[in-house]
Every structure is written in C-alpha cells, then in structure tokens.
Amino acid sequence: MxxxxxxxxxxxxxxxxxxxxxxxxxxxxxxxxxxxxxxxxxxxxxxxxxxxxxxxxxxxxxxxxxxxxxxxxxxxxxxxxxxxxxxxREPLDVSLPGRKPRVGRLHPLSRMMYDVIDAFVAMGFDVAEGPETDWETNNFERLGFPPDHPAMDMQDTFFLQQPDGATGPRALLRTHTSTVQVREMLSHAPPVMIVAPGAVYRRDDDATHSPMFAQIEGLVVDQGIALSHLRGTLDTFARKLFGERVTTRMRGSYFPFTEPSVELDASCALCGGSDPSCRMCKGSGWLEVGGAGMVHPTVLKNCGVDPEKYTGFAFGLGIDRLAMIRYQIPEISLLYQNDVRFLESL
Ligand SMILES: [Zn+2]
Missing domain, CATH: 1.20.1270 (Substrate Binding Domain Of Dnak; Chain:A; Domain 2)
Known part of the structure; x- marks a missing residue:
C-alpha cells in the first residue's frame, strides 16, 4: 500500500x-x-x-x-x-501572383520558314520535300556542275563514308535543296510549280555562314516561262515578306544550273537606302537575299524535260539570311545556339 x-x-x-x-x-x-x-x-x-x-x-x-x-x-x-x-503561423496568402508555366513557341527560323512558304503557297506554289542525304548525281551532275567544280571538292561538301570497295555515285549531305527540283522533274511532267524548303549542309563556319542552314528553293517549268515571270514572282514575294515599300533588283551572276543567272537583292527594309551608316545594308541600300535564273537547258534535259518545248526559272533563298534581315541579327550562329534569353528578345 x-x-x-x-x-x-x-x-x-x-x-x-x-x-x-x-x-x-x-x-x-x-x-x-x-x-x-x-x-x-x-x-x-x-x-x-x-x-x-x-x-x-x-x-x-x-x-x-x-x-x-x-x-x-x-x-x-x-x-x-x-x-x-x-x-x-503565417496564413496562406492567396493574393500572391502564381508562377506562370513557360510556354514554348516557334523558333525564329521556323517562323521565317513558315512565312516564306505561306507567301509562295498564296501565289499557287506546291511544297515539295526531299531527303537531306542524296546522291552526288542529284546534287551536282544533273544540275550541270562540271566535274572539276570546286563545290564538289571535299572542302565544301560533306560526303558520306563509302562502304569498302563501293563503286557508283557517292552519297552526301545535300549542299542545296536543288536536289528536290531534280527529283521533282524526274518524277513529274511539266507544268511544275514548287518550292522546296529544308536544311542543307556545307563545310563553312563563320559569322555569316553555318555548316547547316535552311534554304528554300523554287522551280517553275512550263511552256513560255520567261525571266519576267521570275522577276514578278520574287518582287511579289519580297513585298509580302518585308512590306510594300520594299523593291527588288537583279544583278547578273553565274551559277552552273541557270542561264542567265542573277543575284537577287531587296531594298533595305531598315533605312530604305537613306542611311549611309546603316548597320543592315552597310549604307548600300540593298540586301542580298538569294540567287536565281532561268533553268539551263542542259539541266532540263538531264531531268527528262524537253528544253525545246519547256522553259523554267529557279531561285534559292537563305532562310537564315531572311531571318537575319527581319530580326536584324548580326551573327548567324546566334540562331543556332538556342539561348532562350536571345530567342525571347526577338
Ligand atoms: Zn539600310
């Protein structure tokens, strides 16, 4: 007890x-x-x-x-x-702003590409696509490149490794989207009216060149196609893309696959040629946007089209180049580094 x-x-x-x-x-x-x-x-x-x-x-x-x-x-x-x-304890503050989810959007190059395609589709062009690896015959020979053309040199072109003992045409990363034009003419009888967008590869790497870049080419083949059609098409395109004030000019040039060949310039959308210290056009008032010309009769023949009956024009535009102009970007590599801070500033 x-x-x-x-x-x-x-x-x-x-x-x-x-x-x-x-x-x-x-x-x-x-x-x-x-x-x-x-x-x-x-x-x-x-x-x-x-x-x-x-x-x-x-x-x-x-x-x-x-x-x-x-x-x-x-x-x-x-x-x-x-x-x-x-x-x-401190109460839950429902008035605090929430965290916004990050929403993705198109890369400036994709946006540019879609806008360019839209401009041509509105004019009646079809969109054609082809492989990024192709045969050297489609990339060079059928387009009339002479066998000793410097572009065929290893310095400029990424060739794929050949299997041991292989003969016949070599495979490569296409250096231009003209391969799609070749494929289109080989598989379709005229009239042909296409644009071919896509990535192309060259062994270049500096402020204004990247080893991979985007290009869009156009091809029109029919009876009675003349240089004036090319001129009107590109003029309409430039005004659609850069505004009504923009005009274009052609300068004589040389490409193996066109005759005559021209360089296409657009008037500077920034200064219109009025500013001698313009950082876009460097005071010249003109910006180079691509190359063009009448399809060489030999190229038509190489691709199964009768040059006596048909004529055509072709053009190639660098999407990177157009994007650099539109967004006023000085360095092409900025477009490929995918720095979100830079991309969001555009
Ligand atoms: Zn300018």
Missing part, C-alpha cells in the same frame, strides 16, 4: 513535463505498461489474503483511474498547444 501511495502521489507531476505524443506514451507506460509500476503491483495481488486483497484492489483501481485521467488532461494540453501553433 505504501508503494501504491507513492505512485499516486507522483502520477500528476510525471505528466507535467510531457511535450509530445511519444513522451506521453513513455510516461503512461511507466505506470500502466507491461512493466509499469502499477502493473507490477497488480500482479502481486494473489499473494494477499482475501479481505486485504479487496482493499488493495480498490486502491489499485483508484490509482489506475488517476493515471488515465492525468493522461487525458495531458493529451488535451498537447492538442491545444498544437492548435495554438497552427493559428500563430
């Missing part, structure tokens, strides 16, 4: 320092756990004679109730404390 009195005396105080649920469970177990002080005394009850056992049993029950009551009080205290902490 003395031991029980001592326990009864300590119960309330034992729960006072409790600060957490695990601590609560530990203190409770100290009294009523399997090895708890009250439990151990309870086990000794059978040792007592009848009448004393009854008195002792009642005392045990009283102490047990006291432990349970102290536990309940302690639980209550912990709950209230947790709630007070929760209320004291």
């Amino acid at each position: 003395e031991a029980l009195d001592a326990i009864e005396h300590d119960v309330d105080a034992s729960f006072l320092p409790v600060q957490s649920d695990p601590e609560l469970r530990a203190v409770y177990a100290r009294w009523l756990g399997r090895e708890g002080a009250v439990t151990l005394l309870m086990r000794r009850m059978p040792e007592l004679p009848g009448p004393e056992r009854k008195t002792f049993g009642q005392a045990i029950n009283r102490v047990k109730d006291k432990v349970e009551a102290a536990k309940t009080v302690c639980e209550q205290r912990l709950r209230e404390h947790a709630r007070a902490l929760d209320l004291g």
